[in-house]
Amino acid sequence: MSKVIGFIGCGNMGQAMIGGIVKANLVTPENIIVGDLNRENLKSAAEKYGIKTTVNNNEVAENADILVLSVKPNLYQPVIKEIKNHVKENVIVVTIAAGKSIKSTEDTFERKLKVVRVMPNTPALVGEGMAAICPNDKVGREEAEQILHIFESFGKGEIVDEKLMDVVTSVSGSSPAFVYMFIEAMADAAVLDGMPRNQAYKFAAQAVLGSAKMVLETGKHPGVLKDMVCSPGGTTIEGVAALEEKGFRDAVISAVRKTTQKSIELSR
Template sequence: MNKVIGFIGCGNMGGAMIGGIIKASLVTPENIIVGDLNEKKLKKAAERYGVKTTTDNNEVAKNADILILSIKPNSYPAAIKEIKDQVKENVIIVTIAAGKSIKVIEEMFGRKLKVVRVMPNTPALVGEGMAALCPNNKVSKEEIEEVLHIFESFGKGEIVNERLMDVVTSVSGSSPAYVYMFIEAMADAAVLDGMPRSQAYKFAAQAVLGSAKMVLETGRHPGILKDMVCSPGGTTIEAVATLEEKGFRSAVIAAVRSCTKKSREMSE
Protein backbone atom coordinates (compact mmCIF):
# COMPACT_ATOMS: atom_id res chain seq x y z
CA MET A 1 0.00 0.00 0.00
CA ASN A 2 1.59 3.24 -1.13
CA LYS A 3 -0.40 5.60 1.08
CA VAL A 4 0.10 7.71 4.18
CA ILE A 5 -1.99 6.49 7.12
CA GLY A 6 -2.81 9.11 9.71
CA PHE A 7 -4.08 8.58 13.25
CA ILE A 8 -5.78 11.19 15.37
CA GLY A 9 -5.54 9.66 18.81
CA CYS A 10 -2.89 7.28 20.11
CA GLY A 11 -4.64 5.33 22.85
CA ASN A 12 -4.84 1.55 23.25
CA MET A 13 -6.83 0.95 20.06
CA GLY A 14 -4.70 3.31 18.00
CA GLY A 15 -1.56 1.63 19.29
CA ALA A 16 -2.94 -1.82 18.44
CA MET A 17 -3.69 -0.68 14.89
CA ILE A 18 -0.26 0.86 14.39
CA GLY A 19 1.46 -2.28 15.69
CA GLY A 20 -0.61 -4.52 13.43
CA ILE A 21 0.00 -2.38 10.34
CA ILE A 22 3.76 -2.36 10.86
CA LYS A 23 3.94 -6.07 11.72
CA ALA A 24 2.06 -6.88 8.51
CA SER A 25 4.28 -4.46 6.52
CA LEU A 26 1.24 -2.75 4.99
CA VAL A 27 3.20 0.51 4.96
CA THR A 28 6.57 1.59 6.32
CA PRO A 29 6.71 3.42 9.67
CA GLU A 30 7.65 6.60 7.78
CA ASN A 31 4.25 6.48 6.08
CA ILE A 32 2.36 6.59 9.39
CA ILE A 33 1.74 9.91 11.14
CA VAL A 34 0.16 10.06 14.57
CA GLY A 35 -1.42 13.06 16.26
CA ASP A 36 -2.23 13.32 19.96
CA LEU A 37 -2.13 16.02 22.63
CA ASN A 38 -0.48 13.58 25.04
CA GLU A 39 3.25 13.91 24.34
CA LYS A 40 4.09 10.87 26.48
CA LYS A 41 1.91 8.67 24.25
CA LEU A 42 3.51 10.16 21.14
CA LYS A 43 7.00 9.54 22.48
CA LYS A 44 6.11 5.95 23.26
CA ALA A 45 4.69 5.42 19.76
CA ALA A 46 7.74 6.99 18.11
CA GLU A 47 10.16 4.88 20.15
CA ARG A 48 8.26 1.65 19.75
CA TYR A 49 7.19 1.88 16.11
CA GLY A 50 9.37 4.56 14.51
CA VAL A 51 6.36 6.51 13.25
CA LYS A 52 6.08 10.25 12.75
CA THR A 53 4.28 12.10 15.55
CA THR A 54 2.81 15.54 16.13
CA THR A 55 0.61 17.42 18.59
CA ASP A 56 -1.00 19.24 15.64
CA ASN A 57 -4.01 17.36 14.27
CA ASN A 58 -4.01 19.58 11.19
CA GLU A 59 -0.60 18.23 10.22
CA VAL A 60 -2.03 14.71 10.29
CA ALA A 61 -5.09 15.80 8.30
CA LYS A 62 -3.04 17.50 5.59
CA ASN A 63 -0.81 14.47 4.97
CA ALA A 64 -3.05 11.44 5.44
CA ASP A 65 -4.54 9.47 2.54
CA ILE A 66 -6.33 7.26 5.06
CA LEU A 67 -7.28 9.13 8.24
CA ILE A 68 -8.27 7.03 11.26
CA LEU A 69 -10.13 8.87 14.02
CA SER A 70 -9.10 6.70 16.98
CA ILE A 71 -10.56 8.97 19.67
CA LYS A 72 -13.53 8.75 22.03
CA PRO A 73 -16.96 9.39 20.45
CA ASN A 74 -17.49 12.56 22.51
CA SER A 75 -14.26 14.00 21.07
CA TYR A 76 -15.40 13.66 17.45
CA PRO A 77 -17.23 17.01 17.08
CA ALA A 78 -14.27 19.10 18.28
CA ALA A 79 -11.65 17.09 16.39
CA ILE A 80 -13.57 17.15 13.12
CA LYS A 81 -14.29 20.87 13.43
CA GLU A 82 -10.54 21.42 13.79
CA ILE A 83 -9.47 19.36 10.75
CA LYS A 84 -12.41 19.42 8.34
CA ASP A 85 -10.95 22.13 6.10
CA GLN A 86 -7.49 20.55 6.08
CA VAL A 87 -8.17 16.98 4.91
CA LYS A 88 -7.31 15.94 1.37
CA GLU A 89 -10.10 15.87 -1.20
CA ASN A 90 -9.80 12.09 -1.73
CA VAL A 91 -9.02 11.15 1.87
CA ILE A 92 -10.64 8.04 3.32
CA ILE A 93 -12.03 8.81 6.77
CA VAL A 94 -12.12 5.77 9.07
CA THR A 95 -14.25 6.11 12.21
CA ILE A 96 -14.35 3.74 15.19
CA ALA A 97 -16.92 5.57 17.31
CA ALA A 98 -19.98 3.73 18.59
CA GLY A 99 -23.21 5.54 17.82
CA LYS A 100 -21.75 7.77 15.09
CA SER A 101 -23.43 6.96 11.78
CA ILE A 102 -21.90 7.70 8.39
CA LYS A 103 -24.51 10.40 7.89
CA VAL A 104 -23.54 12.09 11.17
CA ILE A 105 -19.85 12.03 10.20
CA GLU A 106 -20.62 13.54 6.79
CA GLU A 107 -22.66 16.27 8.46
CA MET A 108 -19.78 17.05 10.83
CA PHE A 109 -17.41 17.48 7.89
CA GLY A 110 -20.03 19.52 6.06
CA ARG A 111 -19.66 17.60 2.80
CA LYS A 112 -19.61 14.15 1.26
CA LEU A 113 -16.31 12.39 1.82
CA LYS A 114 -15.15 8.79 1.59
CA VAL A 115 -16.13 7.35 4.96
CA VAL A 116 -15.67 3.84 6.37
CA ARG A 117 -17.43 3.25 9.66
CA VAL A 118 -15.75 0.53 11.72
CA MET A 119 -16.61 -1.22 14.97
CA PRO A 120 -13.48 -2.97 16.31
CA ASN A 121 -13.03 -4.60 19.71
CA THR A 122 -10.34 -4.66 22.38
CA PRO A 123 -8.84 -8.12 21.59
CA ALA A 124 -7.14 -6.17 18.78
CA LEU A 125 -4.61 -5.36 21.50
CA VAL A 126 -3.38 -8.97 21.33
CA GLY A 127 -3.81 -9.42 17.57
CA GLU A 128 -7.18 -11.17 17.85
CA GLY A 129 -9.62 -8.35 17.14
CA MET A 130 -12.88 -8.57 15.23
CA ALA A 131 -13.96 -5.57 13.18
CA ALA A 132 -17.09 -4.78 11.19
CA LEU A 133 -16.64 -2.32 8.32
CA CYS A 134 -19.29 -0.29 6.54
CA PRO A 135 -18.26 2.07 3.70
CA ASN A 136 -20.35 4.81 2.13
CA ASN A 137 -20.94 4.84 -1.63
CA LYS A 138 -17.95 7.07 -2.37
CA VAL A 139 -15.45 4.40 -1.31
CA SER A 140 -14.25 2.18 -4.15
CA LYS A 141 -13.95 -1.60 -3.92
CA GLU A 142 -10.15 -1.29 -3.97
CA GLU A 143 -10.23 1.29 -1.16
CA ILE A 144 -12.52 -0.91 0.92
CA GLU A 145 -10.00 -3.74 0.56
CA GLU A 146 -7.19 -1.44 1.69
CA VAL A 147 -9.05 -0.51 4.86
CA LEU A 148 -10.05 -4.14 5.43
CA HIS A 149 -6.39 -5.17 5.23
CA ILE A 150 -5.56 -2.66 7.97
CA PHE A 151 -8.01 -4.27 10.39
CA GLU A 152 -7.10 -7.81 9.34
CA SER A 153 -3.50 -7.04 10.32
CA PHE A 154 -4.53 -7.39 13.98
CA GLY A 155 -7.47 -9.80 13.77
CA LYS A 156 -10.38 -10.42 11.45
CA GLY A 157 -12.72 -8.12 9.55
CA GLU A 158 -16.07 -8.35 7.79
CA ILE A 159 -18.00 -5.92 5.58
CA VAL A 160 -21.54 -5.40 6.94
CA ASN A 161 -24.57 -3.29 6.17
CA GLU A 162 -24.76 -0.19 8.37
CA ARG A 163 -28.14 -1.28 9.75
CA LEU A 164 -26.30 -4.14 11.50
CA MET A 165 -23.73 -1.95 13.26
CA ASP A 166 -25.76 -1.81 16.49
CA VAL A 167 -25.93 -5.61 16.49
CA VAL A 168 -22.17 -5.75 15.85
CA THR A 169 -21.69 -3.54 18.90
CA SER A 170 -23.52 -6.02 21.13
CA VAL A 171 -22.20 -9.30 19.73
CA SER A 172 -18.61 -8.16 19.17
CA GLY A 173 -17.70 -4.65 20.31
CA SER A 174 -19.08 -5.02 23.85
CA SER A 175 -19.03 -8.80 24.17
CA PRO A 176 -15.46 -9.19 25.49
CA ALA A 177 -16.87 -7.81 28.76
CA TYR A 178 -19.40 -10.66 28.92
CA VAL A 179 -16.66 -13.20 28.23
CA TYR A 180 -14.44 -11.73 30.96
CA MET A 181 -17.35 -12.07 33.39
CA PHE A 182 -17.78 -15.73 32.36
CA ILE A 183 -14.06 -16.42 32.86
CA GLU A 184 -14.12 -14.68 36.23
CA ALA A 185 -17.18 -16.64 37.36
CA MET A 186 -15.67 -20.00 36.34
CA ALA A 187 -12.45 -19.10 38.12
CA ASP A 188 -14.35 -18.06 41.26
CA ALA A 189 -16.05 -21.46 41.31
CA ALA A 190 -12.69 -23.20 40.94
CA VAL A 191 -11.24 -21.11 43.78
CA LEU A 192 -14.28 -22.01 45.90
CA ASP A 193 -13.38 -25.67 45.34
CA GLY A 194 -9.73 -25.16 46.31
CA MET A 195 -7.79 -24.16 43.18
CA PRO A 196 -5.30 -21.27 43.45
CA ARG A 197 -6.69 -18.16 41.73
CA SER A 198 -3.81 -17.75 39.27
CA GLN A 199 -4.29 -21.31 38.06
CA ALA A 200 -8.07 -20.92 37.97
CA TYR A 201 -7.87 -17.89 35.63
CA LYS A 202 -5.42 -19.73 33.37
CA PHE A 203 -7.57 -22.86 33.09
CA ALA A 204 -10.77 -20.88 32.50
CA ALA A 205 -9.27 -18.45 29.98
CA GLN A 206 -7.52 -21.17 27.98
CA ALA A 207 -10.77 -23.17 27.84
CA VAL A 208 -12.56 -20.16 26.35
CA LEU A 209 -9.72 -19.49 23.89
CA GLY A 210 -9.58 -23.10 22.74
CA SER A 211 -13.35 -23.42 22.47
CA ALA A 212 -13.58 -20.28 20.33
CA LYS A 213 -10.81 -21.61 18.09
CA MET A 214 -12.72 -24.87 17.67
CA VAL A 215 -15.79 -22.96 16.44
CA LEU A 216 -13.76 -20.87 13.98
CA GLU A 217 -11.48 -23.59 12.65
CA THR A 218 -13.83 -26.57 12.45
CA GLY A 219 -16.79 -24.62 11.08
CA ARG A 220 -19.08 -26.84 13.14
CA HIS A 221 -22.21 -25.54 14.85
CA PRO A 222 -21.51 -24.66 18.52
CA GLY A 223 -24.32 -27.00 19.54
CA ILE A 224 -22.59 -29.95 17.85
CA LEU A 225 -19.31 -29.13 19.57
CA LYS A 226 -21.15 -28.90 22.90
CA ASP A 227 -22.76 -32.31 22.31
CA MET A 228 -19.32 -33.82 21.63
CA VAL A 229 -18.27 -32.91 25.21
CA CYS A 230 -21.47 -34.16 26.85
CA SER A 231 -21.19 -37.88 27.66
CA PRO A 232 -24.41 -39.66 28.76
CA GLY A 233 -24.87 -39.29 32.50
CA GLY A 234 -21.55 -37.45 32.76
CA THR A 235 -20.20 -34.35 34.47
CA THR A 236 -20.55 -31.98 31.51
CA ILE A 237 -24.23 -32.64 30.82
CA GLU A 238 -24.86 -32.15 34.54
CA ALA A 239 -23.27 -28.70 34.33
CA VAL A 240 -25.17 -27.88 31.11
CA ALA A 241 -28.45 -28.85 32.78
CA THR A 242 -27.67 -26.51 35.68
CA LEU A 243 -26.86 -23.66 33.29
CA GLU A 244 -30.19 -24.22 31.52
CA GLU A 245 -32.02 -24.35 34.86
CA LYS A 246 -30.46 -21.01 35.90
CA GLY A 247 -31.36 -19.35 32.61
CA PHE A 248 -27.83 -19.01 31.25
CA ARG A 249 -28.77 -18.89 27.58
CA SER A 250 -31.76 -16.59 28.03
CA ALA A 251 -29.66 -14.25 30.20
CA VAL A 252 -27.00 -13.97 27.48
CA ILE A 253 -29.61 -13.37 24.78
CA ALA A 254 -31.29 -10.70 26.93
CA ALA A 255 -27.95 -9.01 27.66
CA VAL A 256 -26.91 -8.89 24.00
CA ARG A 257 -30.29 -7.53 22.92
CA SER A 258 -30.26 -4.86 25.64
CA CYS A 259 -26.84 -3.78 24.38
CA THR A 260 -28.19 -3.56 20.82
CA LYS A 261 -31.13 -1.48 22.07
CA LYS A 262 -28.81 0.93 23.90
CA SER A 263 -26.59 1.26 20.86
CA ARG A 264 -29.62 2.13 18.71
CA GLU A 265 -30.70 4.76 21.23
CA MET A 266 -27.23 6.30 21.14
CA SER A 267 -27.37 6.40 17.34
CA GLU A 268 -30.64 8.34 17.22
Protein backbone atom coordinates (compact mmCIF):
# COMPACT_ATOMS: atom_id res chain seq x y z
CA MET A 1 0.00 0.00 0.00
CA SER A 2 1.56 3.30 -1.12
CA LYS A 3 -1.11 5.54 0.36
CA VAL A 4 -0.52 8.10 3.11
CA ILE A 5 -2.36 7.22 6.31
CA GLY A 6 -3.19 10.14 8.57
CA PHE A 7 -4.33 10.10 12.18
CA ILE A 8 -5.99 12.91 14.05
CA GLY A 9 -5.48 11.89 17.64
CA CYS A 10 -2.44 10.12 19.05
CA GLY A 11 -3.88 8.42 22.14
CA ASN A 12 -3.78 4.75 23.08
CA MET A 13 -5.93 3.48 20.21
CA GLY A 14 -4.20 5.65 17.63
CA GLN A 15 -0.77 4.46 18.74
CA ALA A 16 -1.97 0.83 18.82
CA MET A 17 -3.05 1.19 15.18
CA ILE A 18 0.19 2.89 14.18
CA GLY A 19 2.23 0.16 15.84
CA GLY A 20 0.31 -2.58 14.00
CA ILE A 21 0.62 -0.82 10.65
CA VAL A 22 4.37 -0.29 11.02
CA LYS A 23 4.99 -3.82 12.30
CA ALA A 24 3.04 -5.31 9.37
CA ASN A 25 4.84 -3.05 6.85
CA LEU A 26 1.52 -1.94 5.36
CA VAL A 27 3.10 1.43 4.63
CA THR A 28 6.49 2.93 5.46
CA PRO A 29 6.68 5.14 8.57
CA GLU A 30 7.28 8.11 6.25
CA ASN A 31 3.78 7.55 4.86
CA ILE A 32 2.13 7.97 8.26
CA ILE A 33 1.33 11.43 9.60
CA VAL A 34 -0.24 12.09 12.98
CA GLY A 35 -1.78 15.23 14.40
CA ASP A 36 -2.40 15.95 18.07
CA LEU A 37 -2.20 18.88 20.46
CA ASN A 38 -0.41 16.68 23.00
CA ARG A 39 3.23 17.20 22.08
CA GLU A 40 4.42 14.50 24.48
CA ASN A 41 2.28 11.88 22.72
CA LEU A 42 3.59 13.06 19.36
CA LYS A 43 7.19 12.95 20.52
CA SER A 44 6.74 9.44 21.92
CA ALA A 45 5.12 8.17 18.70
CA ALA A 46 7.76 9.80 16.48
CA GLU A 47 10.63 8.30 18.49
CA LYS A 48 9.04 4.86 18.65
CA TYR A 49 7.81 4.52 15.06
CA GLY A 50 9.71 7.11 12.99
CA ILE A 51 6.50 8.71 11.71
CA LYS A 52 5.72 12.31 10.81
CA THR A 53 3.90 14.39 13.42
CA THR A 54 2.24 17.79 13.59
CA VAL A 55 0.04 19.90 15.86
CA ASN A 56 -1.87 21.11 12.79
CA ASN A 57 -4.86 18.90 11.96
CA ASN A 58 -5.26 20.53 8.57
CA GLU A 59 -1.77 19.38 7.61
CA VAL A 60 -2.85 15.81 8.29
CA ALA A 61 -6.08 16.28 6.33
CA GLU A 62 -4.28 17.74 3.30
CA ASN A 63 -1.84 14.83 3.06
CA ALA A 64 -3.89 11.77 4.03
CA ASP A 65 -5.39 9.33 1.54
CA ILE A 66 -6.83 7.40 4.48
CA LEU A 67 -7.76 9.63 7.42
CA VAL A 68 -8.42 8.04 10.81
CA LEU A 69 -10.35 10.15 13.32
CA SER A 70 -8.98 8.67 16.55
CA VAL A 71 -10.35 11.30 18.93
CA LYS A 72 -13.09 11.08 21.57
CA PRO A 73 -16.69 11.13 20.26
CA ASN A 74 -17.34 14.62 21.70
CA LEU A 75 -14.48 16.00 19.59
CA TYR A 76 -15.73 14.66 16.26
CA GLN A 77 -17.87 17.66 15.40
CA PRO A 78 -15.26 20.39 16.08
CA VAL A 79 -12.46 18.38 14.44
CA ILE A 80 -14.48 17.65 11.30
CA LYS A 81 -15.59 21.27 11.02
CA GLU A 82 -11.93 22.28 11.27
CA ILE A 83 -10.69 19.93 8.53
CA LYS A 84 -13.68 19.46 6.20
CA ASN A 85 -12.40 21.92 3.59
CA HIS A 86 -8.86 20.53 3.72
CA VAL A 87 -9.38 16.80 3.05
CA LYS A 88 -8.53 15.27 -0.32
CA GLU A 89 -11.34 14.73 -2.80
CA ASN A 90 -11.06 10.91 -2.67
CA VAL A 91 -10.02 10.56 0.98
CA ILE A 92 -11.32 7.58 2.94
CA VAL A 93 -12.42 8.80 6.37
CA VAL A 94 -12.23 6.13 9.08
CA THR A 95 -14.22 6.73 12.27
CA ILE A 96 -13.68 4.68 15.43
CA ALA A 97 -16.06 6.36 17.89
CA ALA A 98 -19.05 4.63 19.46
CA GLY A 99 -22.39 6.16 18.55
CA LYS A 100 -21.14 7.96 15.44
CA SER A 101 -23.14 6.71 12.46
CA ILE A 102 -21.95 7.02 8.88
CA LYS A 103 -24.73 9.51 8.19
CA SER A 104 -23.73 11.71 11.14
CA THR A 105 -20.17 11.83 9.79
CA GLU A 106 -21.37 12.69 6.28
CA ASP A 107 -23.70 15.35 7.68
CA THR A 108 -20.90 16.99 9.66
CA PHE A 109 -18.65 17.05 6.58
CA GLU A 110 -21.69 18.50 4.76
CA ARG A 111 -21.14 16.26 1.75
CA LYS A 112 -21.10 12.66 0.64
CA LEU A 113 -17.62 11.18 0.88
CA LYS A 114 -15.99 7.81 1.47
CA VAL A 115 -16.58 6.83 5.10
CA VAL A 116 -15.70 3.60 6.90
CA ARG A 117 -17.19 3.24 10.35
CA VAL A 118 -15.14 0.96 12.58
CA MET A 119 -15.66 -0.36 16.10
CA PRO A 120 -12.32 -1.59 17.49
CA ASN A 121 -11.63 -2.64 21.08
CA THR A 122 -8.86 -2.09 23.60
CA PRO A 123 -7.09 -5.47 23.18
CA ALA A 124 -5.73 -3.83 20.02
CA LEU A 125 -3.17 -2.37 22.44
CA VAL A 126 -1.59 -5.84 22.73
CA GLY A 127 -2.14 -6.89 19.11
CA GLU A 128 -5.30 -8.90 19.84
CA GLY A 129 -8.03 -6.46 18.87
CA MET A 130 -11.33 -7.22 17.20
CA ALA A 131 -12.78 -4.68 14.79
CA ALA A 132 -16.07 -4.42 12.90
CA ILE A 133 -15.66 -2.64 9.54
CA CYS A 134 -18.61 -0.90 7.90
CA PRO A 135 -18.00 1.05 4.64
CA ASN A 136 -20.55 3.34 3.05
CA ASP A 137 -21.66 2.92 -0.56
CA LYS A 138 -18.94 5.19 -1.95
CA VAL A 139 -16.18 2.85 -0.69
CA GLY A 140 -15.14 0.20 -3.22
CA ARG A 141 -14.47 -3.45 -2.39
CA GLU A 142 -10.70 -3.05 -2.72
CA GLU A 143 -10.75 0.06 -0.53
CA ALA A 144 -12.79 -1.74 2.14
CA GLU A 145 -10.27 -4.60 2.05
CA GLN A 146 -7.44 -2.09 2.59
CA ILE A 147 -9.13 -0.79 5.72
CA LEU A 148 -9.74 -4.35 6.89
CA HIS A 149 -6.04 -5.18 6.43
CA ILE A 150 -5.10 -2.17 8.56
CA PHE A 151 -7.17 -3.42 11.48
CA GLU A 152 -6.05 -7.02 10.98
CA SER A 153 -2.47 -5.82 11.51
CA PHE A 154 -3.22 -5.64 15.25
CA GLY A 155 -5.90 -8.29 15.67
CA LYS A 156 -8.87 -9.54 13.69
CA GLY A 157 -11.57 -7.81 11.68
CA GLU A 158 -14.90 -8.48 10.00
CA ILE A 159 -16.89 -6.43 7.50
CA VAL A 160 -20.43 -6.02 8.87
CA ASP A 161 -23.65 -4.19 8.05
CA GLU A 162 -24.07 -0.93 9.96
CA LYS A 163 -27.28 -2.22 11.59
CA LEU A 164 -25.06 -4.61 13.61
CA MET A 165 -22.74 -1.91 14.96
CA ASP A 166 -24.69 -1.46 18.21
CA VAL A 167 -24.44 -5.21 18.86
CA VAL A 168 -20.73 -5.11 17.98
CA THR A 169 -20.30 -2.33 20.55
CA SER A 170 -21.59 -4.61 23.30
CA VAL A 171 -20.25 -8.03 22.31
CA SER A 172 -16.80 -6.73 21.32
CA GLY A 173 -16.22 -3.06 22.14
CA SER A 174 -17.49 -3.09 25.74
CA SER A 175 -17.16 -6.78 26.61
CA PRO A 176 -13.46 -6.66 27.60
CA ALA A 177 -14.68 -4.89 30.76
CA PHE A 178 -16.94 -7.88 31.51
CA VAL A 179 -14.05 -10.28 30.92
CA TYR A 180 -11.80 -8.28 33.27
CA MET A 181 -14.49 -8.52 35.95
CA PHE A 182 -14.64 -12.29 35.42
CA ILE A 183 -10.85 -12.60 35.72
CA GLU A 184 -10.85 -10.44 38.85
CA ALA A 185 -13.62 -12.50 40.44
CA MET A 186 -11.85 -15.82 39.71
CA ALA A 187 -8.62 -14.41 41.14
CA ASP A 188 -10.43 -13.16 44.25
CA ALA A 189 -11.76 -16.67 44.83
CA ALA A 190 -8.27 -18.14 44.42
CA VAL A 191 -6.88 -15.58 46.88
CA LEU A 192 -9.65 -16.47 49.32
CA ASP A 193 -8.46 -20.08 49.10
CA GLY A 194 -4.82 -19.13 49.77
CA MET A 195 -3.20 -18.30 46.41
CA PRO A 196 -0.99 -15.17 46.20
CA ARG A 197 -2.71 -12.31 44.34
CA ASN A 198 -0.25 -11.95 41.42
CA GLN A 199 -0.23 -15.69 40.85
CA ALA A 200 -4.03 -15.80 40.94
CA TYR A 201 -4.30 -13.13 38.22
CA LYS A 202 -1.82 -15.03 36.06
CA PHE A 203 -3.68 -18.34 36.34
CA ALA A 204 -7.09 -16.74 35.73
CA ALA A 205 -5.98 -14.55 32.81
CA GLN A 206 -4.14 -17.38 31.06
CA ALA A 207 -7.18 -19.64 31.46
CA VAL A 208 -9.32 -17.02 29.69
CA LEU A 209 -6.70 -16.44 26.98
CA GLY A 210 -6.27 -20.16 26.30
CA SER A 211 -10.00 -20.84 26.34
CA ALA A 212 -10.67 -18.06 23.83
CA LYS A 213 -7.94 -19.42 21.60
CA MET A 214 -9.55 -22.87 21.74
CA VAL A 215 -12.84 -21.40 20.48
CA LEU A 216 -11.17 -19.55 17.62
CA GLU A 217 -8.72 -22.25 16.52
CA THR A 218 -10.79 -25.42 16.92
CA GLY A 219 -14.01 -23.97 15.53
CA LYS A 220 -15.92 -26.07 18.06
CA HIS A 221 -19.05 -24.82 19.79
CA PRO A 222 -18.24 -23.32 23.22
CA GLY A 223 -20.71 -25.78 24.76
CA VAL A 224 -18.77 -28.72 23.28
CA LEU A 225 -15.51 -27.36 24.67
CA LYS A 226 -17.17 -26.86 28.06
CA ASP A 227 -18.39 -30.46 28.05
CA MET A 228 -14.84 -31.66 27.33
CA VAL A 229 -13.77 -30.21 30.71
CA CYS A 230 -16.75 -31.51 32.69
CA SER A 231 -16.11 -35.07 33.89
CA PRO A 232 -19.10 -36.91 35.42
CA GLY A 233 -19.30 -36.14 39.13
CA GLY A 234 -16.13 -34.04 38.88
CA THR A 235 -14.93 -30.66 40.09
CA THR A 236 -15.75 -28.64 36.97
CA ILE A 237 -19.41 -29.64 36.68
CA GLU A 238 -19.80 -28.71 40.34
CA GLY A 239 -18.63 -25.19 39.51
CA VAL A 240 -20.79 -25.04 36.36
CA ALA A 241 -23.84 -25.96 38.46
CA ALA A 242 -23.00 -23.17 40.90
CA LEU A 243 -22.77 -20.64 38.06
CA GLU A 244 -26.11 -21.78 36.66
CA GLU A 245 -27.68 -21.55 40.13
CA LYS A 246 -26.53 -17.92 40.41
CA GLY A 247 -27.85 -17.02 36.96
CA PHE A 248 -24.45 -16.59 35.31
CA ARG A 249 -25.64 -16.84 31.70
CA ASP A 250 -28.67 -14.67 32.33
CA ALA A 251 -26.45 -11.98 33.90
CA VAL A 252 -24.08 -12.00 30.91
CA ILE A 253 -26.91 -11.90 28.36
CA SER A 254 -28.53 -9.04 30.28
CA ALA A 255 -25.26 -7.08 30.43
CA VAL A 256 -24.63 -7.42 26.69
CA ARG A 257 -28.20 -6.48 25.76
CA LYS A 258 -28.21 -3.48 28.12
CA THR A 259 -24.98 -2.30 26.50
CA THR A 260 -26.50 -2.71 23.03
CA GLN A 261 -29.53 -0.67 24.08
CA LYS A 262 -27.33 2.11 25.44
CA SER A 263 -25.38 2.19 22.17
CA ILE A 264 -28.66 2.54 20.26
CA GLU A 265 -29.67 5.45 22.52
CA LEU A 266 -26.33 7.20 21.99
CA SER A 267 -26.66 6.84 18.21
CA ARG A 268 -29.95 8.74 18.09
